Amino acid sequence: MKHRRTVLSSAIAAGLIVSSLGAFGAASAAPAPTTSTTSDRTAAKASSDIALKGYAYGTRVVGGQVPAGSGMTAFTVIGCTGKAGITRGNVVADADLQGSGNVSGVKTELWTRNVDGALHSYSRSTTAEVVLADSPLGSLSIRGVTSLSHAWHDAKGFHAATESSVGKIVFTPPVGDPQVLDLPTPGQPVEVPGLGTIYLGQGVKTVSGSGATARAVALRIDLRPSTGSEVYVARTTAQALAGVKYGRFGGYSAGTEVNALDGTITSGRNPLSLMPCQGTKGQVQGRDDATVDLGGQIVANGVTSRQWGKRYAHKSVAWERGAVAGLNLGGGQLVVDAVVGRAKVTRTSGGKLIRSTDGTSLGTITVNGEPQSFPDSGVIEIPGLAKLEPKVVTKVPGGLSVVALRITLLDGTGAVIDLGVAKTTIRP
Template sequence: MNARIGLLTRAAATVTALGVTFSGALVLAAAPAQAQRYVTPYGFEGSAFGTRVVSGDAGLRSGRSAWSPLGCTKEAGVTRGNKVASVQESPQIDIGAVTSTNTTYRRAKRGVVGVRGVNRIADVTLRGSDGAALALTGLATRTHVWRRDGARRFGASTDFSSSDVSVTVAEDTPVEGPLGDLVQGAQDGIDGVLAALQENGGRIAIPGLGVVRQGSAYTIERAGIGVASGYMLRVTLTDGTEVQIGRSWSKMVRDLPAGPMGGGATAVEIDALAGIVQSGRIATQPLPCEGTHGKVRRSPLAGADPGNADALVVDGARASAYGVQRSTGAARGWTEATITRAALGDGAVVLGAVTGRANVSQSADGRVRVNAAGTTIGSLTVNGTERAIPRDARSFAIPGGTARVEVNLVERTRRSIRVTAARVTLFEGTAGEISVRLGTAKALIRRK
């Protein structure tokens, strides 16, 4: 057995999770009854979810519980929803039922169109040492953006609510100062908690549990765009794990002469990683509904070594997006994900200069073209020896049976394309399986 492979096999059996287990009993909500659809002059977008956990060690994020995304559309009467019965993140984190919905609507008699996002969480309990805890019940985050006939600007609103909040402190902990404000504020529910946080610089420590921070809430009400964004709370536990609670986001834009755009890029998507994580993304950048007005948007440059176990080491990960729409109805957009170097299995498999790129364009007469030009892999090294990537193969096995590599994975429709530069799977079907997508990009232009 190769020394590097043997090292990883042993590591897979002994490495513990990053303080969280990304899991949950997923129950998709029954498809809601759709209202009659109506094509508007506006583009709608939205997203809502209950919780997300970010590892303090690696910066990897768990899946968003009950995530309900609303891709850009010009249609009113569209509803998207999702629901989970419960989520068991770790012994420290218990999350009850979560429900999320996004709805676009038209009220013809009132002369108004809009989009609403709602996230509801039955309960969240975070536990620390010596009995310290934060418990929240009946949480709701709501966002709403609308436009009235003849109005010069969009309207937008964000609000939070709860039925109960309790803060339990460890024995012999003085309840005074900011902590006292938090305990007192909890008696008034989430409004009291947020008020206490605002009065104390946006963060209050609970000894033995961690630091509670206010999330964010803002609205944009302009002639060309309306946005409502709400993030209820962020709690950083003592081990560095961050728990994000209660998210909803709604957006409307006008002037989409080419139609709604969409997609995005992710440098690294982890499906399974040697018992350390089961989901996670590194470096992402979306392509907005209206495009980027001809400017390139880039994510921060990122690197990671989840669990410090050398199962996956990533350097120079970045995602970018570009989109422009013309008054003629012509448009062009692309998304791109790049990685300078990705080493899997303690360096057993190394890929260099990986780029995944998705391109989409539309002519003034409505013809759409998509392609994956620019998708490349600069190098492949196996056990220290550089190997050529077969030109005529989309999938090939690494000699010795330790890994399978798939390259240039492309899914396309008439108006969209999704590209993955490489997908690497080590120890397939075993407890130590590693499955990672490198350089994933998607771009699209919808009719409505």
Template sequence: MRTLVLSAAAAALTGGILAVPAPSQAALTTTSFGMFANGFGTRVTGGSLPANSGDLGYQTVGCTRKAGHDVSNNTAGAKVPGLGKIGATETRQRTVKSGKTVKVISDHKIANVVLNNSPLGKVTVEGLSSRSQAWWDGANFKADAKANIAHVIFDPAGPGPKHELKIPGRDKPLIIPGIATIGLGNTTERTKADGAMSYANGIYIKLHGSDSEVIVGRSRADINSKVYSGIFGGFGAAVDASVLGGNVEVGKNPLTNVVCTGTKGKELTKSLAGVPLGDAGNIVDVKGLSSGQRSSQTKSTASGYSFGQVAKVNIGDGAIRIEALRAQANAKYTKGSGTSTSTSGTKFGEIYIGDRKASLEQLRTALSRVDIPGLVKIETNVVTNRSKKLIEVVALRLTLLDATEGTKSHVNIGHARFAVNPDA
């Protein structure tokens, strides 16, 4: 199995969306399984290709207990500068129930991929498709993944006619010297006692002479058991930073994404010794970072939490020091009583302003007693989002001002979001 680590790219990707009617939505039926599906036409990673575009033809069914979802996303195709052309794409995701069988299906089709950026000639890959399925048949979990290609045609720039290239086995990539290496039909299927997953790639393309890779025609399907009362969502992170207006300066680290079907009562954690904070690192330093989650459910309840914590926070080269800071977001559903949320567990250990121990209230007003250039606001226990099903909290938020550009940015230290949804 080939492992691909890919990110969104190809900024100048241009394509038209087909006006295709959405498939008819069947009546939704609640099951005791958590299901997820997604798929996309193309995804390009870095190298010499332009960056910062989303996945072409992406569609997903987010984690759900409901059978009867049927969603699609079709495109007329696109041009990818530095690569070539992507033909029309069709993506369809479904959750179905028939008798005792509960299934999630992810389909993807793409008409062709044309690599026409090489002086050596043009390569056309025709008729790509992938299908991933994961299901419960009433007795066992099963998974199946398939990827197919109809033809690969090479049209040389010099003398000689265009001709069809032989498609090698699934574990042997097709190497076209000076143009690209094309991996065909990577598939993965996994089953276990409490779930199954599968995914398939139509092809991956490695462009020669660059670090760019393209994955074409991805489908994925997951199913998990014992989702009796609802699904979970959210994250935990020790630190993140963003410029006001939403631009990310420092991503969430270490990031723990909440498992949508629950952790069966186990606390899952991640940790880092520290993380660079970019320009904010001139004002604040953090050590001992960790994040995590815990959730469980029965036929009458679903509850859990996520957290982000930091062992040591140093602001203004020792002007303010905080030990053992933690943000925690909690949500609970009880049949007959509904949902509730709280920030219980959000806390600060010892706080020092200069050499003196201080209270949480004194921390909030610390800037009236110490001068830290660039730091304009200190906030604690900031609830950024709240409803009966969801809560998001930041334990310590610092607002910084860039002296040259006058741009304000936020540094969140201890950041947690958790939700439980009994209706999904």
């Protein structure tokens, strides 16, 4: 039976906690991300069958009234690389947690290294303080939250490790002095009456003959009793994967994606499928959404994403496909059916790249009940409502991206709705 510690218990001094799922030993100790060595530079030029990747963020709020596709503070990613010596990071001084509180001092760091021939991927996230929204009983501050994930490959094979720590948790009642609370432990979360429950996060390590993945989240805070949301603090992921010597697969697909005029994503890529570095080994993978509400009386139905990638003896082939069965804008002012975007890439053993948009198609477009067809200009403009552009294709390094139909709203918001989104790359 799981036990819960509450703020009604006596407060004790808090200290450092380390995930029992695998503390870092001397052999895997993380070097400073600013370090660069001769072996790093050599590895950056060398071909390798090992790909390194990872991502990290400080906080993320899900559930409740939080919009789908809401951002993650200080998000950083290394997509899929065979190079050591890469360092990336992000910093956020302060951010609002969508009505659940605020966060300050968020820093994420990702780096890859070659240490005596072993290839390492590191992912670290640190958060100085999370202050949760006040409850009638007071407020809660969580300080000094860190997680670190590490995946690597050496002469003995693949390895993974995770580590998390929390400085202290401080509860400030409406009357009286602040209290330093016990830290959560596995099976013993900390309950704050009227606000929520703080759970120790998890570290997950997956190791096989073809790769290693390390994932960690320092804390999960259940605020559903008060705000209907959950907050994840200090999420990290690091991977080392084999099977990419003859090309690294990449890309994504989604049925819909919406961007505001200033570039801020107001509805993320839905449903999003991300191509694995190694492809899908000839299996079709994907996601489905029955309905996606894009806001402003814009609803998409039958929204899907699909992907496929396979490595042959003398070539690698992959495709991404995003589709929408139907879109209704403005209560029937604009109705679009059967939108499909497909991007296919083939890379031969000689390095030749073949790009294709075969399979990209549009069904019917109806404006106020009247069927429409694209003029010679290639653009349909509906005064005061929207501008429609078919088959927006962009060449990218190692592949191409396709938007089957781009809808730009003419209501003053400048919002852009992309339907049938697909991007595929195969890079050496």
